Amino acid sequence: MKDDGKTGRSSVNGQIPDSAQSRLLALAQEKGTSLSRLSALIGRNSSYLQQFIRKGSPKKLEEGDRRVLAEFFGVPEADLGGSEEKSYTGLSATLRDEDFVAIPRLTIAVAAGPGQFAGDESPFDNFGFSGRWLRDNGFDPKMLSSVTVEGDSMEPLLRHGDEILVDRSPGTLRDGIHVVRMGEALMVKRLARAGQERVSLLSQNLAYPPLDVAMEDIEVIGRVVWKSGRL
Numbered sequence: 001m002k003d004d005g006k007t008g009r010s011s012v013n014g015q016i017p018d019s020a021q022s023r024l025l026a027l028a029q030e031k032g033t034s035l036s037r038l039s040a041l042i043g044r045n046s047s048y049l050q051q052f053i054r055k056g057s058p059k060k061l062e063e064g065d066r067r068v069l070a071e072f073f074g075v076p077e078a079d080l081g082g083s084e085e086k087s088y089t090g091l092s093a094t095l096r097d098e099d100f101v102a103i104p105r106l107t108i109a110v111a112a113g114p115g116q117f118a119g120d121e122s123p124f125d126n127f128g129f130s131g132r133w134l135r136d137n138g139f140d141p142k143m144l145s146s147v148t149v150e151g152d153s154m155e156p157l158l159r160h161g162d163e164i165l166v167d168r169s170p171g172t173l174r175d176g177i178h179v180v181r182m183g184e185a186l187m188v189k190r191l192a193r194a195g196q197e198r199v200s201l202l203s204q205n206l207a208y209p210p211l212d213v214a215m216e217d218i219e220v221i222g223r224v225v226w227k228s229g230r231l
Contacts, residue, residue, distance in 0.1 A: 020061065020081035021053045027073045033170035041170055042068050046219060068142065101134060102126035103165065105146040110179050110188040112154035139225070143169040147179065153203040154188060158227060164188065165226035177224040182217060188224060
C-alpha cells in the first residue's frame, strides 16, 4: 500500500480506493475540467473540492452540492456519496418546448471598467427563458445567472446598465467575453490567450488598454452568452 501523491489517500498497486473522492476526481478528468471550476459551480471557494479530495475535508459533500455535481456529470448521486435512491434526470427529459425557465437575476454588478467589488450574490428577480431556446443552445438552466454591467469599457457591445447572461458551466476555456474575478473585483472582459498560462483581458472601448495577466491571477466565473439592454 502506498500514497498516490496526488490525493493524499492510500492506494493499492497504484489504484485509488473506490470512494466519492476518487470518483469525483475521475469524473473531472474525464470531463476535462478543473476542481477549482467545479468548486465555483457549486458556489464554493476555489480550493473547496481540492480539500475534499486531498484531505477529506469535508468528510462528505452536502446534499445540494452533491446534487449539482451529479446532474452536471450525469451520474447517480450514489457515485458521490449519496443514497442509492438518488438518480439523475437529464435536462432533455425534463425541459419541454413550452416550458419557461426562471433564470436568477443577481444583485451584483460586473465592471466594464477598472473593477467593481462583488456585492451580495443573491437573486432579487428572474428572467424567463424558453425551454426550447435553452435546449437548442445547449444551456443548463442551473448554470445560468444574470448580472448587470457597470461602466463603459465594453461599449458599444455592452453598455452601462445592460444585463448579461453568464454560463458558469465548467469546461475548456475559449476566447470570448467572460466574467472574471481578479482579487475582490468582478469584471466583464473579452479574453484572449496570450501565451503559456497567460491571458489578455480586452476592452471593446479602445480608450482602455489591454491587461495581460497570468491565468493563476484570475478566476473565470463564466462565459457571457446573451445580453439585454434598453434602446
